Amino acid sequence: MIKDRAFFEAKSSEIRRLTVQCIGDLGVGHLGGCLSVVDVLTVLYYAVMNVDPKNPHMEGRDRLVLSKGHAGPALYSILADKGFFPKEELSTLNRAGTNLPSHCDMLRTPGVDMTTGALGQGFSCAVGIAIGSKIKKDNATIYAVIGDGESQEGQIWEAAMYASHRKLDNLIAFTDYNRLQIDGPTAEINSLGDLAAKWTSFGWFVQRIDGHDHLAILEAVQKAKADNQGRPSMIILDTVKGKGVSFIEEAGVNNHNMPITQEQVQIALEELS
Amino acid sequence: MEMRGIFAAELDRMMEQDERIVVIDADLAKANGTLLLREKYPDRAFDVGVAEQNMASIAAGLASYGFIPFITSFCPFATRRICDQIAVSIAYASQNVKIVGSDPGISAELNGGTHMSVEDLGIMRAIPSMTVFEPVDGIQLKKAMPQIIEHNGPVYLRLFRKKRPRILAEDYEFNLSRADILQAGSDVTIAASGIMVEEALKARAVLKGQGIEAEVINVHTLKPLDSETILKSVVKTGCIVTAENHNIIGGLRSAVAEAVAENFPVPLRSVGIQDVFGEVGRLGELKEIFGLTAENIAAKAQEAIAAKNSQRTGGKQK
Missing domain, CATH: 3.40.50.970 (Thiamin diphosphate (ThDP)-binding fold, Pyr/PP domains)
Structure with missing residues (x-):
């Protein structure tokens, strides 16, 4: 299959529909932060990562740590679509006994590489995984997605400093820079300042792109692999929280963990079709 | 070493x-x-x-x-x-x-x-x-x-990273989930951990001089607690003293109290840091300041035995 713009756009819409639907089944969830990372996850899982749905624990596979663990439902939609588990399971999201909890859980969900949810920690775990891959010399690439609000955690910068010190060129990270956090706009709560300059000064190979432009994401990942010069990579994604569904985008700061009715689900699905 | x-x-x-x-x-x-x-x-x-x-x-x-x-x-x-x-x-x-x-x-x-x-x-x-x-x-x-x-x-x-006196023999058999009965006794159980085991053994010698036989248990694994060994001991002795280099809240005293209270309640006394923060000093000085001493363990053992005896007397009067 040709992985062109039309393919990615169709696939991302499909993933957004699955995401809205499974959160909609329950009536509440992290819609904003899920929808903002769908495009990067789509590019990674359909065009970049070496993973096998039939063998989720395959040695030497590429790994993804969704450090902003509350975006779990977006990842679950992709994993289900790829066949890591049946799509019907998506409707069990967040129900007691489910394998699909709000925040990513590697013990429960086939294809989830790291348990996340306590912000900042997953990113350090990704650094540990990248070191592990270096020790084993298995040539895997480790991907990590952090939030902009999450970047206020001190642990992010501990990990940033150390990944650069260790020259972890097998680590490619993304910041989902949607500019909103639970209590308000990131710039008003605790400004990130010049984020690209921060990562550059920490010794990372930094790129900044439109986080909803699939081909730009693909190109940035390829560049991160080719041009890193022994550095870990940070790709800052300018994104829109709630991307793809007008009323969710418009809810702005209120879309972090928002209720959604069945009528709203229908409106969203129509817009995404 | x-x-x-x-x-x-x-x-x-x-x-x-x-x-x-x-x-x-x-x-x-x-x-x-x-x-x-x-x-x-x-x-x-x-x-x-x-x-x-x-x-x-x-x-x-x-x-x-x-x-x-x-x-x-x-x-x-x-x-x-x-x-x-x-x-x-x-x-x-x-x-x-x-x-x-x-x-x-x-x-x-x-x-x-x-x-x-x-x-x-x-x-x-x-x-x-x-x-x-x-x-x-x-x-x-x-x-x-x-x-x-x-x-x-x-x-x-x-x-503990520096030198410790030898407590166990070279041929001692270790089991991570089994507490060590270091000395057997019938009058009181002393459950101790870390540096307090040495003090507990000294307290046992003091108590022996007073005609009291203390059973000393080294509780090296606090979780999962070997409650079987502890319960067997208190069934025999009828009272227990805990001794730890930690706050009396949350550590050995708490673990032992949970096991004993649920299964075989007996008088319990404790030696440990009394819900205060630490301060500078040499180990010997700090032991004195915080009461982490053999003398204190022996005194608490006497208290525990007295409580046991008073409960038993109370029982007879009914």
Whole structure:
């Protein structure tokens, strides 16, 4: 299959529909932060990562740590679509006994590489995984997605400093820079300042792109692999929280963990079709 | 030999045989004796600098890759400073990471209150799936290391890092889940851990002079607690004293009280830090200041026996 713009756009819409639907089944969830990372996850899982749905624990596979663990439902939609588990399971999201909890859980969900949810920690775990891959010399690439609000955690910068010190060129990270956090706009709560300059000064190979432009994401990942010069990579994604569904985008700061009715689900699905 | 020397030598021996073992320090490798491992194992022994949170989560990442990481720091920084990383990255994610905290309680000596963990056992004991272990001497530490590695799950090793007097014999058989009855007795049980075991044995000698036979148990593994051994003992003695280098809240006293109260309630008295923070001083001075002494254990044993006798007298009068 040709992985062109039309393919990615169709696939991302499909993933957004699955995401809205499974959160909609329950009536509440992290819609904003899920929808903002769908495009990067789509590019990674359909065009970049070496993973096998039939063998989720395959040695030497590429790994993804969704450090902003509350975006779990977006990842679950992709994993289900790829066949890591049946799509019907998506409707069990967040129900007691489910394998699909709000925040990513590697013990429960086939294809989830790291348990996340306590912000900042997953990113350090990704650094540990990248070191592990270096020790084993298995040539895997480790991907990590952090939030902009999450970047206020001190642990992010501990990990940033150390990944650069260790020259972890097998680590490619993304910041989902949607500019909103639970209590308000990131710039008003605790400004990130010049984020690209921060990562550059920490010794990372930094790129900044439109986080909803699939081909730009693909190109940035390829560049991160080719041009890193022994550095870990940070790709800052300018994104829109709630991307793809007008009323969710418009809810702005209120879309972090928002209720959604069945009528709203229908409106969203129509817009995404 | 110092405890840290034994710890590092055992790691060295096992790292030679087992490529999964990784040692991560946070700028205390010299203090913990692990620095020398880096020459021999440059890939598997490294330092993350003064960044304990990062150390804990990096270890979890490595464990998810099939490694068995040991992370080391001083007790307070290996536990209370990073308890969320331990709880989520390590324990909740079921990662096989061994957490090593040195200088427990008053043994932080001249580093003083900021470096004195009076709450580490309470924190670690309350984290689901965590095994909590404090060796009494070098022989026990040496024998425990293979079992700690063999145990598939997180372990907290509370490590006195300098010299300890020998308590156990060279041919002693260690079992991580079995407390050691060091001396048998019928009048009172003394359950002690870490540096307080030595004091408990001294207290036993004092009590013997007063015609009292104390049973001394070394509770090296606080979780899972060997309640069977403790309960058997209190069924025989009818009262118990706990002695620990930790706050009386959350540690050995709490663990023993939980086991005894639910199964066979008997009078319990305790020796430990009385819900206050630590301060600077030499070990001997701090033992006196905080009442972590053989004399205090003996006095508490007398109290426990008196309480037992008064309960029994009360029973007869009914």
